[in-house]
Amino acid sequence: MKLSLEQIRHIAALSRLELVPEEEDQFRERVSAVIEYVGQLSECQTDGVEPMAQAIASENAWRSDESVPVGEEIVRRLVESFPEREGDLLKVRAVFS
Amino acid sequence: MGLSELTVERISRGLKAGEFGSEETVREFLRLAEIRSAKTGSFVEIYGQSALEEARASDERRRQGKALSDLDGVPVALKDNLLLAGKRAEAASAILRGYVSAYDATAVRRLREAGAVFLGRTNMDEFAMGSSTETSIHGPTRNPWDTERVPGGSSGGSAAAVAEGSVPAALGSDTGGSIRQPAAMCGAVGLKPTYGRVSRYGLIAMASSLDQIGPLTRTVGDAAIILKAIEGWDGADSNSVRLKPEWAVPERWTDGLKGVRIGLPKEYFSSELDPDIRGLVMAAAAKMEGMGAELTEIDLPHAKYALSVYYVLMPAEVSANLARFDGVRYGNRAEADDLVGTYRRTRGQGFGVEVRRRIMVGNYVLSSGYYGDYYRKAQQVRRLIVGDFRLAFGKCDLILSPTAPSVAWKLGGKADSMSMYLADIFTVSANVAGLPGISLPCGLSNGLPVGLQILGPHFSDGNVLAAAHAYEQARGPFGFPPPLEG
Numbered sequence: 001m002k003l004s005l006e007q008i009r010h011i012a013a014l015s016r017l018e019l020v021p022e023e024e025d026q027f028r029e030r031v032s033a034v035i036e037y038v039g040q041l042s043e044c045q046t047d048g049v050e051p052m053a054q055a056i057a058s059e060n061a062w063r064s065d066e067s068v069p070v071g072e073e074i075v076r077r078l079v080e081s082f083p084e085r086e087g088d089l090l091k092v093r094a095v096f097s
Numbered sequence: 098m099g100l101s102e103l104t105v106e107r108i109s110r111g112l113k114a115g116e117f118g119s120e121e122t123v124r125e126f127l128r129l130a131e132i133r134s135a136k137t138g139s140f141v142e143i144y145g146q147s148a149l150e151e152a153r154a155s156d157e158r159r160r161q162g163k164a165l166s167d168l169d170g171v172p173v174a175l176k177d178n179l180l181l182a183g184k185r186a187e188a189a190s191a192i193l194r195g196y197v198s199a200y201d202a203t204a205v206r207r208l209r210e211a212g213a214v215f216l217g218r219t220n221m222d223e224f225a226m227g228s229s230t231e232t233s234i235h236g237p238t239r240n241p242w243d244t245e246r247v248p249g250g251s252s253g254g255s256a257a258a259v260a261e262g263s264v265p266a267a268l269g270s271d272t273g274g275s276i277r278q279p280a281a282m283c284g285a286v287g288l289k290p291t292y293g294r295v296s297r298y299g300l301i302a303m304a305s306s307l308d309q310i311g312p313l314t315r316t317v318g319d320a321a322i323i324l325k326a327i328e329g330w331d332g333a334d335s336n337s338v339r340l341k342p343e344w345a346v347p348e349r350w351t352d353g354l355k356g357v358r359i360g361l362p363k364e365y366f367s368s369e370l371d372p373d374i375r376g377l378v379m380a381a382a383a384k385m386e387g388m389g390a391e392l393t394e395i396d397l398p399h400a401k402y403a404l405s406v407y408y409v410l411m412p413a414e415v416s417a418n419l420a421r422f423d424g425v426r427y428g429n430r431a432e433a434d435d436l437v438g439t440y441r442r443t444r445g446q447g448f449g450v451e452v453r454r455r456i457m458v459g460n461y462v463l464s465s466g467y468y469g470d471y472y473r474k475a476q477q478v479r480r481l482i483v484g485d486f487r488l489a490f491g492k493c494d495l496i497l498s499p500t501a502p503s504v505a506w507k508l509g510g511k512a513d514s515m516s517m518y519l520a521d522i523f524t525v526s527a528n529v530a531g532l533p534g535i536s537l538p539c540g541l542s543n544g545l546p547v548g549l550q551i552l553g554p555h556f557s558d559g560n561v562l563a564a565a566h567a568y569e570q571a572r573g574p575f576g577f578p579p580p581l582e583g
Binding site for chain 1: 183196306335338401404406426442448457460462479481518530
């Protein structure tokens with residue numbers, strides 16, 4: 001099933017991806033090719049089969065809600081990796097306009 | 098035999114006996130890595146100074162009789178998606194260009210605590226999404242057996258580095274075959290441990306229910322040594338598992354394969370399989386039978402759906418994991434007029450074509466109206482595939498197959514085509530089902546390595562390694578590609 005241009009634009013928006021017009025056509029082909037391929041799954045009989053999220057059974061891992069101290073060096077590196085900052089503060093665009 | 102041709106095991110013995118020092122060893126590997134990586138692009142960064150400092154510190158520990166482990170002083174390389182504090186980790190992506198790791202991944206920390214010396218970081222497909230190591234911002238890696246060909250992927254840099262003799266061992270990550278397939282194509286050994294055996298903390302996540310870190314080495318014994326150093330429960334990865342004593346990698350290898358039942362899935366040996374590859378894998382099976390193994394044909398009736406299951410679940414998990422790359426807290430940012438515009442421009446410019454394709458596929462299969470037909474359906478078929486393996490492992494102890502359906506192809510040979518995805522057809526099932534799997538060389542087809550894959554039930558990594566080791570002993574040394582120098 002080939003996706004429409006509108007569908008591609010919608011998924012790109014959901015995916016928070018900016019596409020230029022030439023890319024819209026390119027991704028229409030590329031994304032549709034995968035969706036067509038995996039459409040094969042519809043042939044497989046799965047009535048009554050429980051979905052499986054993890055192949056190895058695992059239980060919820062709990063830990064107490066407390067902060068874990070890390071070394072100054074780690075903090076320094078994390079701060080230095082901010083794309084934009086003022087002092088040790090992370091600078092972001094206004095969320096509310 | 099030069100220092101650089103030695104295995105981890107042999108280097109470890111030489112260091113212990115005082116035959117050579119770590120500094121001398123590391124210096125030689127650094128020299129060769131510079132020369133060989135210039136031809137293949139196996140490394141994206143070689144740590145000259147810090148590696149020599151670590152080597153000297155290791156030699157000092159030895160002098161004082163305080164060696165940390167058998168790996169103390171042994172050089173290793175890391176894939177570009179593993180965090181090593183203070184060094185770059187870019188996942189071969191523009192969005193992370195220049196990113197410096199704040200801390201060590203758990204597997205990396207364990208190697209550091211064992212005294213291993215970090216020689217450099219190796220090339221990969223962007224965010225580990227690819228089977229050829231061509232989608233990297235650092236440029237492609239080339240196969241040391243034929244530099245016109247790809248090394249496989251996504252851990253192609255680690256596989257090439259080990260195969261060309263630039264480093265005796267490297268870590269990679271395997272989400273759908275990314276350790277085993279490049280190991281096969283470069284003539285190296287690659288192990289994907291059971292899901293949960295090695296902590297994923299500090300591995301730049303691709304698909305969390307499938308990702309696993311593992312070693313690429315030149316021998317099975319070396320893969321076992323590295324696995325023992327990095328495995329084990331970790332509170333920072335809630336899917337890591339406390340290992341039971343009976344799951345341990347054996348301390349000593351047993352000779353032969355007496356009584357080991359080896360299953361050959363008939364679905365993997367179809368008439369379409371390359372005859373050379375079939376011949377080499379069947380010859381390996383016959384050799385194992387000669388060593389006492391019992392061969393039996395098995396059925397994996399849902400095997401034909403494994404790749405489709407993978408190409409729904411993996412992109413879905415990718416779309417969630419890569420949501421964190423939004424230009425806010427780290428990575429590169431491309432400004433637009435408003436916040437959402439900045440997210441979109443940052444991601445549109447920072448991710449390559451294949452990464453964006455998978456994010457979009459993931460969001461499509463998870464979106465309202467399609468979730469049931471794709472994501473839920475794939476999770477149901479996943480259960481059927483796991484069930485196939487459970488039944489099969491009632492009839493056999495291990496499963497044997499080719500690692501990949503072809504040898505290494507020419508650079509650009511599978512660009513922009515679904516045929517690249519088919520390169521993982523024999524490897525994805527192990528990730529979908531969480532099984533341990535190894536690839537080791539079983540011969541050459543037209544001068545290019547062919548890999549043999551051995552899979553086992555959950556946490557049978559020790560048995561998988563033992564069988565691979567027995568075969569390797571019978572096969573004899575595999576050797577190196579023709580020299581790249583000159």
